[in-house]
Amino acid sequence: MSVVPAEVLPGGVLAVEGTAGRAAAELGPRARFWPSLAAVYRAQLSRARVARIPLLFVATFQSVGIMVLMRGVVDGGGEAESVVAGASVLVVAFVALNLLAQYFGQLRANGGLDHYATLPVPPAAVVLGAAGAYASFTVPGTVVTAVFGCLLFGLPLTHLWVLLAVIPLAGAALSGLGAALGLLAPRPELATLLGQLGMSAALLLGVLPADRMPEAVRLARDLLPSTYGVEAFARTFGPHPDWAFVLGDLAVCAGVGAVSLAVATWAYRRAAVR
Numbered sequence: 643m644s645v646v647p648a649e650v651l652p653g654g655v656l657a658v659e660g661t662a663g664r665a666a667a668e669l670g671p672r673a674r675f676w677p678s679l680a681a682v683y684r685a686q687l688s689r690a691r692v693a694r695i696p697l698l699f700v701a702t703f704q705s706v707g708i709m710v711l712m713r714g715v716v717d718g719g720g721e722a723e724s725v726v727a728g729a730s731v732l733v734v735a736f737v738a739l740n741l742l743a744q745y746f747g748q749l750r751a752n753g754g755l756d757h758y759a760t761l762p763v764p765p766a767a768v769v770l771g772a773a774g775a776y777a778s779f780t781v782p783g784t785v786v787t788a789v790f791g792c793l794l795f796g797l798p799l800t801h802l803w804v805l806l807a808v809i810p811l812a813g814a815a816l817s818g819l820g821a822a823l824g825l826l827a828p829r830p831e832l833a834t835l836l837g838q839l840g841m842s843a844a845l846l847l848g849v850l851p852a853d854r855m856p857e858a859v860r861l862a863r864d865l866l867p868s869t870y871g872v873e874a875f876a877r878t879f880g881p882h883p884d885w886a887f888v889l890g891d892l893a894v895c896a897g898v899g900a901v902s903l904a905v906a907t908w909a910y911r912r913a914a915v916r
Contacts, residue, residue, distance in 0.1 A: 678763040682771025687778060701736035702783035705729040708849055709791050718795060720876075721851040726791030727876035728849035730805070731812055731868050733783040735844035738813045739820040739868075740837040742776050746824025747833025750913050759914045766907045769821055773903060776820075777813025784809055788875075801878035804888065811895035812871030816844075818902025819867060825909035844868045867902065870894040 712725045749755055758768050784805060792799050820837060827833035847855075847863040855863065863869050874891035877883050 673762045673764070673767075675764050675767055678767035679771050679774075682763065682767055683774050686772045686775035689775075697741060698733075698737060698779060698783050701733045701780075702786055704736070705732045705783075705787045706790055708732070708845070709787075709794055712849070713794055716795075716851070721853070722795040722797060723876040723879040724851045724872070725849055726788065726795060726797060726879070727872045728845075729791055730784050730788040730875060731808065731848055731871045732841075732844055733787055734777065734780045734809060734813050734871070735816050735841050735848070735868050737780045737783075738773070738776050738816040739823075739844065740841040742773065742817050742820035743824040743827075743837030743840070744830070744834050745772070745776075746821050746910075747827050747830040747837075748824075750825060750827075750833075751830040755910070755914045765910045765914065766903075769818075769906045769910050770903060773814065773817030773821055773906070777810060777817050780813060781809055797879050801883065804875060804878045807892055808871045808875050808895075811892055811899055812868055814899030815867035815871075815895050815902055816840075818899060818904075818906045821906035822902060822909045825906065825913045848872045867895065867898045870898070 706729070709725060709729045716722050716725055785802075788802055788805060789799065791797070792802070819840065823836040823840065824833040827836055843862075843866055847859070847866050848868055852860060852863060870891040874888045874895070877888050877891070
């Protein structure tokens with residue numbers, strides 16, 4: 643009986659290891675974070691542009707209608723500033739919180755998370771890409787609502803540029819919250835309900851003037867992420883805005899946004915492995 647070295651056998655261990663090594667080399671390295679984020683963002687923005695335009699119109703029309711109704715009971719001053727700022731951020735809450743909770747709830751229910759799990763894409767890129775796309779989609783409606791509200795209540799348009807900071811920061815906080823609600827809810831119907839309740843809280847606690855609320859409701863208002871975006875925007879309507887307070891409110895939005903997106907990323911990992 644002769645002994646043949648393993649190196650010359652086509653089905654030997656070394657041959658198998660060499661084949662596996664070549665296959666791994668052909669697959670290439672895992673996708674990097676920023677290119678993955680950009681790809682998910684573009685895909686989600688394209689999808690939202692087609693499917694969410696009617697809902698964005700509803701969100702804008704809803705905020706404009708609320709301001710028209712409030713015009714009958716609010717004449718001007720600080721209350722008008724709160725109404726306009728709250729109605730503007732409400733557009734962000736409707737899309738970034740409500741619709742994103744529904745989207746991730748349905749994605750989890752119909753197995754859509756399995757598709758993302760098979761891709762070499764970091765979980766944070768999936769969550770941040772979807773959240774960024776939904777937040778970006780709110781820009782036209784928020785600007786239209788803010789301009790209409792300023793004209794309706796006679797407020798200055800001078801500092802509307804602050805929306806360039808309010809929309810992404812408030813959008814990040816609300817998008818992270820919406821994504822977390824959708825991913826943690828055991829059923830898509832419950833995700834839809836939680837998203838609706840969150841938007842209703844943004845409506846009642848953000849649009850109505852804080853001075854007319856009971857103390858307990860004010861405490862609940864301080865826990866809502868969109869409140870600080872509303873406060874930052876409302877402070878800019880005065881003749882001499884206190885920019886330190888504006889930056890402080892925006893910093894709170896940024897901090898809450900980072901925490902909520904981190905929780906949403908954890909919830910995505912948790913839902914994807916189940």
